[in-house]
Amino acid sequence: MNDLNRQAIANYKNDFLREVEERVEDGDWVRMCMQCGVCAGSCPLGNAWEHTPQKLFMMIRAGKREEVLSSDSMWMCTSCYNCIVRCPRKLPITHIMHGLAHYAHKLNMAPKGQPTRDIAKLFWDNLVKTGRVNELKFSLAMYFKDGFMQGIRNALAMQAVGMGLVKAKRLNPMEILGGHKCKDQGGIHRMIAKARAIEAHKKG
Amino acid sequence: MSEMKTAAYICSGCELGDKLDVAQLSKIAQKEGKMALVREHEFLCSEAAVQIIRDDIANEAVTHICIAACSRRAKTEAFHFPEVAMSRANLREGVIWIVAEGSEHDEVRQDMADDYVRMACAELKKMKLPQGNPNHAGNKRILVVGGGMSGLTAALEAAEAGYEVVLIEKENQLGGWASKLWKRVPFKQPYAEPQDTGAAALAAKVTAHPRITVHLNSTLAETSGAPGRFGVQIAQESGASVTEEVGAIVQATGFSAYDLNKLPELGGGKPNVTDQAGLEALARAANGATIKRADGKEISSVVFIQCAGQRDDSGTHLPYCSGHCCATSVKQAMYFKDANPDVDTVVMYTDLRMPGMGEDFYRSAQDKGVIFTKGKAAAVETSGDGCTVKFRDLILDEDTAVNADLVVLATGQVPNAGVDLEAWNPIVTAAEGGSEEAKVQRVELHKTSVLKLNYRQGPDMPQLKQGFSDSHFICFPYETRRTGIYAAGPVRRPMDMLQATEDATGAALKAIQAVENASLGRAAHPRSGDLSFPSARLEGCTQCKRCTVECPFGAIDEDEKRYPVFNESRCRRCGTCMGACPVRVISFENYSVDTVGMQIKAVDMPDEFSEKPRILLLACENDAYPALDMAGLQHHVYSAFVRAIPVRCLGSVNTIWITDALNSGYDGVMLMGCKHGDNYQCHFVKGSELANYRMSKIDDTFKQLGLEPERVITHEVAITDHARVAQLINDYAAKINEIGMSPMKAFA
Numbered sequence: 001m002n003d004l005n006r007q008a009i010a011n012y013k014n015d016f017l018r019e020v021e022e023r024v025e026d027g028d029w030v031r032m033c034m035q036c037g038v039c040a041g042s043c044p045l046g047n048a049w050e051h052t053p054q055k056l057f058m059m060i061r062a063g064k065r066e067e068v069l070s071s072d073s074m075w076m077c078t079s080c081y082n083c084i085v086r087c088p089r090k091l092p093i094t095h096i097m098h099g100l101a102h103y104a105h106k107l108n109m110a111p112k113g114q115p116t117r118d119i120a121k122l123f124w125d126n127l128v129k130t131g132r133v134n135e136l137k138f139s140l141a142m143y144f145k146d147g148f149m150q151g152i153r154n155a156l157a158m159q160a161v162g163m164g165l166v167k168a169k170r171l172n173p174m175e176i177l178g179g180h181k182c183k184d185q186g187g188i189h190r191m192i193a194k195a196r197a198i199e200a201h202k203k204g
Numbered sequence: 205m206s207e208m209k210t211a212a213y214i215c216s217g218c219e220l221g222d223k224l225d226v227a228q229l230s231k232i233a234q235k236e237g238k239m240a241l242v243r244e245h246e247f248l249c250s251e252a253a254v255q256i257i258r259d260d261i262a263n264e265a266v267t268h269i270c271i272a273a274c275s276r277r278a279k280t281e282a283f284h285f286p287e288v289a290m291s292r293a294n295l296r297e298g299v300i301w302i303v304a305e306g307s308e309h310d311e312v313r314q315d316m317a318d319d320y321v322r323m324a325c326a327e328l329k330k331m332k333l334p335q336g337n338p339n340h341a342g343n344k345r346i347l348v349v350g351g352g353m354s355g356l357t358a359a360l361e362a363a364e365a366g367y368e369v370v371l372i373e374k375e376n377q378l379g380g381w382a383s384k385l386w387k388r389v390p391f392k393q394p395y396a397e398p399q400d401t402g403a404a405a406l407a408a409k410v411t412a413h414p415r416i417t418v419h420l421n422s423t424l425a426e427t428s429g430a431p432g433r434f435g436v437q438i439a440q441e442s443g444a445s446v447t448e449e450v451g452a453i454v455q456a457t458g459f460s461a462y463d464l465n466k467l468p469e470l471g472g473g474k475p476n477v478t479d480q481a482g483l484e485a486l487a488r489a490a491n492g493a494t495i496k497r498a499d500g501k502e503i504s505s506v507v508f509i510q511c512a513g514q515r516d517d518s519g520t521h522l523p524y525c526s527g528h529c530c531a532t533s534v535k536q537a538m539y540f541k542d543a544n545p546d547v548d549t550v551v552m553y554t555d556l557r558m559p560g561m562g563e564d565f566y567r568s569a570q571d572k573g574v575i576f577t578k579g580k581a582a583a584v585e586t587s588g589d590g591c592t593v594k595f596r597d598l599i600l601d602e603d604t605a606v607n608a609d610l611v612v613l614a615t616g617q618v619p620n621a622g623v624d625l626e627a628w629n630p631i632v633t634a635a636e637g638g639s640e641e642a643k644v645q646r647v648e649l650h651k652t653s654v655l656k657l658n659y660r661q662g663p664d665m666p667q668l669k670q671g672f673s674d675s676h677f678i679c680f681p682y683e684t685r686r687t688g689i690y691a692a693g694p695v696r697r698p699m700d701m702l703q704a705t706e707d708a709t710g711a712a713l714k715a716i717q718a719v720e721n722a723s724l725g726r727a728a729h730p731r732s733g734d735l736s737f738p739s740a741r742l743e744g745c746t747q748c749k750r751c752t753v754e755c756p757f758g759a760i761d762e763d764e765k766r767y768p769v770f771n772e773s774r775c776r777r778c779g780t781c782m783g784a785c786p787v788r789v790i791s792f793e794n795y796s797v798d799t800v801g802m803q804i805k806a807v808d809m810p811d812e813f814s815e816k817p818r819i820l821l822l823a824c825e826n827d828a829y830p831a832l833d834m835a836g837l838q839h840h841v842y843s844a845f846v847r848a849i850p851v852r853c854l855g856s857v858n859t860i861w862i863t864d865a866l867n868s869g870y871d872g873v874m875l876m877g878c879k880h881g882d883n884y885q886c887h888f889v890k891g892s893e894l895a896n897y898r899m900s901k902i903d904d905t906f907k908q909l910g911l912e913p914e915r916v917i918t919h920e921v922a923i924t925d926h927a928r929v930a931q932l933i934n935d936y937a938a939k940i941n942e943i944g945m946s947p948m949k950a951f952a
Contacts (some may be wrong), residue, residue: 031570031575032567032571034566034576035576036820058577059575062600062604089567133569
């Protein structure tokens with residue numbers, strides 16, 4: 001359990017709804033859900049989820065903190081915006097899903113090994129380093145995220161595709177040596193630090 | 205009116221002249237119809253033609269006129285001659301618009317028109333000009349029973365319309381439930397906050413009104429009479445008795461709350477469990493501050509359980525939804541949130557029903573932080589200081605529990621409708637049969653009556669469903685089966701305060717309509733303004749009591765010798781008594797066994813080798829006949845072998861008409877009436893049901909006569925069924941073709 005989590009538990013005791021309202025982006029909308037189920041029925045990936053948005057909102061009201069934050073459901077959202085368009089109460093459901101995922105991640109309660117979460121994390125780390133996405137390093141990091149041997153197997157399986165990309169000049173093998181960067185790398189880092197500070201100030 | 209002088213007017217406008225041989229129609233009216241005067245006109249509803257008719261009435265002493273033109277439902281302003289008796293032959297909607305186009309159909313089209321002229325002439329000669337009910341009385345005061353929100357509104361609306369009102373209330377103050385509330389559900393923009401009930405202001409207005417007399421601590425001891433002349437005895441708590449005379453009555457006796465003690469599984473009767481009325485009392489005591497329990501503890505968490513003892517399909521509790529309780533619980537949850545936002549308020553519902561602008565109110569409650577849980581409460585356990593509600597979460601599909609300082613059960617409305625006549629009638633029969641036990645029961649049951657009517661049909665109104673007072677629920681909500689008595693508010697169906705005030709206004713207007721019509725000797729709704737009334741040739745009466753029993757409106761009492769006594773002002777002129785009478789002694793001046801019977805006999809009956817069958821169609825004039833007119837208007841083609849006669853209600857169909865028709869060679873008889881049963885649409889409530897019952901009994905007669913039972917068929921028809929009526933007629937014509945011509949033709 002990380003510090004942020006310990007602090008949130010101490011702060012909100014059993015009032016998980018209030019915690020979500022105050023700490024999760026767009027979380028203050030959760031109380032306005034009227035449990036009609038239109039979001040659950042509209043989600044194209046609905047049957048791949050353990051909990052539909054309707055259920056997640058009900059669980060938040062019922063104080064099921066552990067279950068909500070460790071759910072992988074909000075990680076499955078593809079941002080198709082069907083639910084937002086259809087919600088009769090105009091809840092920004094997609095945004096709430098991302099807000100919940102982000103909050104769970106910050107508290108380190110999100111499910112371990114959840115592929116969407118892993119990719120998002122690799123992508124973010126890759127991007128903020130230089131201000132540019134290094135596709136070669138990102139691909140390799142993906143291949144090797146489940147261990148060295150698995151990485152080799154993944155790379156061999158993708159060999160033909162990789163060679164094709166190199167021939168078509170869509171992939172530069174030299175990127176492995178650092179790769180291209182944006183002009184003001186320090187500026188990017190300062191911007192991200194500032195954004196983090198603002199976010200921390202706004203939510204909890 | 206001395207001598208009868210008849211006249212027929214035949215129109216050739218609207219293509220009637222092109223499609224029909226009008227000269228032949230005139231000849232028929234003259235020779236067969238024996239009309240003293242026959243005129244043709246190419247535009248009969250024009251001012252000039254109408255003037256000709258008026259002149260004939262004035263100068264030629266014409267007393268009976270037959271208009272052979274369009275449907276009796278068309279051009280009623282032009283053909284309005286209240287000083288003479290009138291029949292109409294429907295040649296436009298009934299003939300030229302529904303018979304197929306083309307010269308090959310000329311013969312059947314002309315046959316049909318000829319017959320309608322014959323029928324209208326035959327009917328006319330049996331008609332008399334209605335003179336109005338001679339036994340009318342003109343008391344226009346309105347009695348309102350009950351001084352709650354509905355009663356106060358009805359009283360004020362009637363008084364403001366200029367009518368004197370007598371209001372009686374059994375408690376010592378006006379206002380009813382409304383005066384016991386802290387606030388009411390909002391009925392004004394922006395529908396977000398509970399509002400002041402306004403009951404005190406309304407009561408003050410009623411008390412101060414110069415045209416309203418208020419009797420507190422009073423109940424009805426006896427009600428007698430009819431619209432325009434109700435006599436009521438008012439019993440006061442002090443033992444004193446007041447007699448008042450009124451013209452109409454509005455029953456606004458409201459509801460009682462469902463007994464909490466019947467809900468022990470939800471903690472009913474235990475401490476810290478209350479109903480919505482109980483919570484209102486706590487809120488009034490708190491007066492806007494944090495609400496405290498009966499034991500003085502400040503409430504920090506509260507659970508509202510919706511549908512407690514309602515919408516129950518097990519048969520133990522109320523099966524219906526009371527309509528107001530969701531909004532009421534939302535309002536009560538706001539009482540807590542408005543005083544202290546930290547109070548946990550949970551509304552536990554299975555389906556949240558927020559009628560009217562309730563959605564806005566619901567959203568406002570969510571915004572205030574009221575938690576809505578979709579769940580079904582299984583049990584409420586009270587332990588020491590609080591309660592535990594065990595429930596099934598219907599979204600998460602699991603059994604769980606929540607703790608609360610106080611549990612509020614949203615129980616339902618039980619109508620204060622008085623005696624259930626279904627229970628009353630067998631007891632009266634037993635008591636009249638001499639049972640001592642039944643006599644005691646009758647006295648006890650009579651004490652629970654609200655209206656204490658001295659009608660032979662029982663002391664209160666009939667009940668519609670689940671103990672709610674009568675109401676023509678689908679078509680005419682405020683009308684009951686007791687003419688001049690109108691139910692309003694939650695005694696009629698479960699409802700909230702806003703609906704009750706609207707209801708009361710409607711009932712007050714109905715009461716005004718009743719007293720005005722009664723004072724002129726006319727019928728009340730739905731035949732409003734009708735001057736005809738039933739009369740019976742008592743020397744032919746066999747005292748069978750069918751008319752008194754079958755009258756849907758309790759209009760007919762019995763005298764000591766068990767002869768029927770007609771209370772014309774209570775009568776709706778449906779003719780159900782006429783249809784019921786086995787010796788055919790009941791008639792109206794312009795509608796009788798003869799007026800229809802002669803039409804049936806007037807039709808020219810082709811022989812059995814002519815391949816021209818004849819089908820008699822008796823159509824209810826409220827729904828089926830307009831549907832037939834509409835079929836004409838839309839040019840739906842139907843069989844030209846049919847001869848349609850409008851009847852006031854299918855209940856007025858006397859079986860003699862069927863027997864006569866079959867004996868005189870008709871090949872089939874169709875009856876078209878309104879939907880009957882639980883969701884009836886019959887304007888006269890029981891008419892179509894009785895007709896259906898009577899027709900089911902006719903089968904034996906067919907067997908004796910050796911006729912196929914298919915020769916009589918009954919249909920339920922709604923006013924919108926214009927395409928369907930044409931289809932029904934065509935299907936039946938095909939059926940008749942299949943079973944062949946009637947063997948009775950040879951004897952006719």
